[in-house]
Amino acid sequence: MDIDIRELIDDEDDENQEEMTAQKVLQNVERAWLNEKFSPEILPHQTDYVECLLEQIKGMEGNLAKLSKTDPKVDLHKLELERIKFVITSYLRTRLKKIESFCVSVLEEEATRSEEDKYLSPAELQFAKEFALNADNHFDTILRHMPQLYNKLDRNKKIIEPNLNSFVFLKCNKHIDSVIIKNTLEGQEEEIVLEDNSQHLMPYSSVAEFVKNGTVQLI
């Protein structure tokens, strides 16, 4: 009897891993959105969640259309859908803005990453490449009129990099033993402990890896 119950529980766990609830997906997208909004650099893409949520929205819109128009619940649900749509578009917009402003450095870094941990989705990568090419072509219309020694734009002058030392507010989801804060002025390093559920203000570069693996949430 005991074994049976355990098997049942195990089964349930498996299902939970395979299928996420809509609620959970939404939470993930909202988290990704906040992180993306506040971090100075571009973060690994969450396209899978976004796609999944878009599917959900389509389903919900279909369900809403079936309900009668006089039902007061319809408007509430619609408003909620609008909110979710705003989160999605705002998330993708923020990423595009970052790609556009740090185009050259984003592309360079992306080229060094392996196939599995690309930060950009394939569509975003395509966008970035086309954007860079387009800007280069435009610059070239002026550059080619310049004297010979000077008619190229070298990489260091063209590149715009995000300021990784800018300060961010963050909330800690899990206890982290050591976070190293570099004091660039005095050349000293300081090590601190982040308690579970505590909130901090510190340079982004110190917590970048924790933001990417989800132990820290930017707020």
Next chain:
Amino acid sequence: MYCDKVIELLKELERSREDTIPPYNNDGINQVLSEMKTLDAEIIDFLRKQKDNLPLDAIRLRRAAIERNKRCLMTYIWTRLQRLKEMRWEIGAILPSDVRQNLSQSEIEWFNNYCKTLVSYMKTIGSDTGLNLTQDTKPPKSLYTEVRSLVDAGKLELESGEVLILRKNSQYMLSRSQAEPLIRQGILEQVRQ
């Protein structure tokens, strides 16, 4: 003095409002380019005439001036591109003619390419038709918004299938998603509560 002209260009850009694009100053750019060429020719002249005691400072000064000119010119066209990009998000793919005539040929090309890139990106999001990222730019506070029609725009088919006739100066309650593009095109005006 060196580089005066290019500074003038940048000032001209800075004086204009941020949501507008001043006319593309072709003359100004050509003047800067010819200044660069003159400076370059002067350097070459120095190198040719004096073999032993080169006037190093004079050469350095001219080189610095050329680099500065170049950098400022790049800033000039880059800033213009940024403003043009904003317009794509605000107004849409079709530029009003008064903006269009202020652009250079290459800028128009850039704009068209940018539109293409953006649209093909937006098409890839989601499963079927894609997602228009230029919509839903502000967090929604309510489902409907009160708008006033600025022109006799004629028929507008609502999402529910009903048809509304927009008359000048009359006010309507429209769903935000439907009102937003029309507000941007200047057909409707939002009524502030």
